[in-house]
Amino acid sequence: MKEFNRLIVAMSTAMFLVCSLMIVTGPERLPDIENGVRLAVIGDFGKAGIPVIQVAKMVRSWNPEAVVTVGDNSYPSGSYRDLFFGIYPYYSWAIRSEKLVTTLGNHDWGYPWDEGWDSDEIPLLKALPYLPGNGRYYSVLFGDNLVEAFIIDTDPREPDGIEEDSTQGQWLKNGLSHSTATYQLIFMHVPPYSSCLFGDNSSVSWPFQEWGAEAVFAGHCHNYERVMKDGFPYFVNGLGGHPGLTEFEEITDxxxxxxxxxxxxxxxxxxxxxxxxxxxxxxxxxxxxxxxYSK
Known part of the structure; x- marks a missing residue:
């Protein structure tokens, strides 16, 4: 058994080094945008494998100011072990420079455990102490006040609630109303609207456009979709590397x-x-x- 454990450790270390080398030696990086900002958005990526390596290489080549996630950063249950295998080999470069800006997904909360992690003991948030506020929902400015990203938590275990009139919901409404950035973007895990097996979710269908946002980004479904509601875009972006892709079912309006x-x-x-x-x-x-286009 000891020999087996040593073999597992050796194989894990080798995989970590190979993945890191593959990402470091990725394609030539894009130059900075003059008087602008570049961001990458990834979703449902936290599972070791070739797809996540390929996505990470591409994302790093974009030379983004930040990599913003839309949740499920580590599978299956968001443990420290899951973080080691699901994030660090691929996005350690972003973590070291505090460029990885994360949204919590159901797996980060401890799924499939019914009880999950306590809100102040979520391993992902312990591993990223630079995240603002409580780490579950917060806002970040990019590009000299060009973009303000509002990260919200759609998991039912969120202690400040996930309804429009919850503490979290009113925090977002207030934050959007006072934002002076050129663009306000919302990042969340569960999509308000989607055509995958999860369908639409009224609990997180807040009046984002009315409150002043320009777009909403979500994940959860392992596919890509853009849904337009009254000229307002809702993006579902869950193709960050998890191999279990999600087919479309009933097509949402x-x-x-x-x-x-x-x-x-x-x-x-x-x-x-x-x-x-x-x-x-x-x-x-x-x-x-x-x-x-800017207002």
Whole structure:
């Protein structure tokens, strides 16, 4: 048994080193945007394997100011062991520079345990002490006040609630009303609208547009979708590397783009004039492109 344990440790170490080398030796990086900011968005990625390596290499080549996640950062239960295998080999470069900005998913809360982690003992938040506020929901400014990202927690175990009139909901409403950034973006895990098996979720369908946001980004479904509601975009981005892809089922109203054939990430590029949002696969194909002009 001792020999077996040593073998497991050796194999794990070798995998860590190989993954790190593959990411470090990725493609040439994009130059900085003049008077702008570049962000990457990844979702449902925290599981060791070739897809997450490929997504991480692509994302690092974009030279983003931050990598914003939409949850499920480590599978299956968000433990410290899961973090070691699901995040560190691929995104340690972003963690070291405090560029990994995370949203909590159900797996980060301890799924499939019914009780999960206590809100002040979630391993992901312990591992990323630089996250603002309580780490579960907070806001971050990017690009000299160009973009303000509002991270919210959609898990039912959130002690400050997930309804519109909850403590968390009113925090978001107040934050959006006082934001002076050019663009306000919402990042969450469970999508308000989707065509995957989970469908729409009224609990987290807050009046984001009315409150002043420009777009909502979510994950949970392991596919990509853009849903338009009254001219307002809701993105589902769950192709960050988990191999269990989610097929589309009942198509929700407003579904404009649907994709599930390959892994990828979203690239956000913002200037004072406009923001572009693209979903790009690991093969370099642009599946979706969306523009938002400043107010």
């Amino acid at each position: 407003g579904s404009t783009v649907r994709y599930v054939d390959n892994f990828g990430a979203q690239l956000i590029e913002a200037t004072q004039e406009k923001m572009t949002i693209s979903f790009i696969t690991i093969d370099g194909d642009t599946i979706d492109y969306y523009e938002i």
